[in-house]
Amino acid sequence: MRPLKKVKFVDLSRQHASIRAKLAETALRVIESGNYIGGSELKQFEKEMAAWLGVEEICGVGCGTSALYGALKCRGIGPGDEVITTVHTAIATPESITLCGADIVFCDIEKDGFNIDLDQLESKIGPKTKAIIPVHLYGQPFDVEKARRIAQKHGLFMIEDCAQAQGAEFAGKKVGTFGDAATFSFFPSKTMGGFGDGGAVTTKDRDLLRKIRMFLNHGRESKYLHEFEGTNSRLDALQAALLRHCLEQIDEWNSKRREAAAIYNEHLSGIDAIKTPKKFPNTTPVYHVYVILAPDRDALGAHLKEKCIDSGVHYPYSLNVLPAYARLNQGKGYFPRAEYACEHVLSLPLYPGIEREEIEYVCETVRKFYAQ
């Protein structure tokens, strides 16, 4: 096998290479404009992203966490209410529930995948439940139709957390268009990463979206007329302007992600020890991360490192075992599937721009590890 340079987990400079000149030109234009908060760049980005997603309106916000927080808070969710979400996600998802003063109800993940188990979710619905936040984890859509049926049956507000899945589809339609609301993150390594923090929220309820927009801008629409207290979490003009270029690329970037995943699937098939990501019916994933289930995960990660290959673990801890959630008294053993996942998942390098040769080198290295 030909020795390679380091295989990075993500290489944003490679991903951005084809738009680097445009990005630099735009950055300079915004800097010279002197308009850094709100303004036409933000409006234009919101318009373009709404058109791309196929919704009437989106609101750019400071980050994906604020998008979730704003949606829950402005929907009136607060103390005494319960919100159900998956125990296998970034902490931002449950954090937004706590930020509103509501109680988190964690749910374990499905048997053959990493998304919330919708059957268990239904059994957790009680009189205090007001909302559910399933997450399209790793860029793999959850069954949005089934989740929507459950939400409708029980009169619950459903937020699709699309932070890791911008551009993924369910039954040929983009995720983020099925729930009562949907949230996005532009954290740099996300499928449409920006150049710092950023996020977006959308909902068909125009009054709710207006309220969220105001809430994340100190409760106002005009400069000094604050209708209520909110907070400050806006998408910067510079970020919005740069994201317009990313939006032009996202479909191509996502197809490159899918191509890379297909190469992994092909080359890793036949290694009996590991499990590659399952493809669920009706889904078009975007592989925000390419996650395998691997015995001796830590040893495999160390072996890859020795061979100059970066890898990641999403996530090393199931949220229920973290000190942050000790108050829930749901320690080890409570969510066996998520806990098993956390002990066995390994994310392999994947980003738009990774080369076939690099993927083949990673796969060959994995194969040799299990052949030892």
Ligand SMILES: Cc1ncc(COP(=O)(O)O)c(C=O)c1O
């Ligand atoms: C599933 C999920 N939800 C929400 C967020 C929060 O996004 P942000 O980092 O933009 O606040 C993240 C980011 O890690 C995420 O992965």
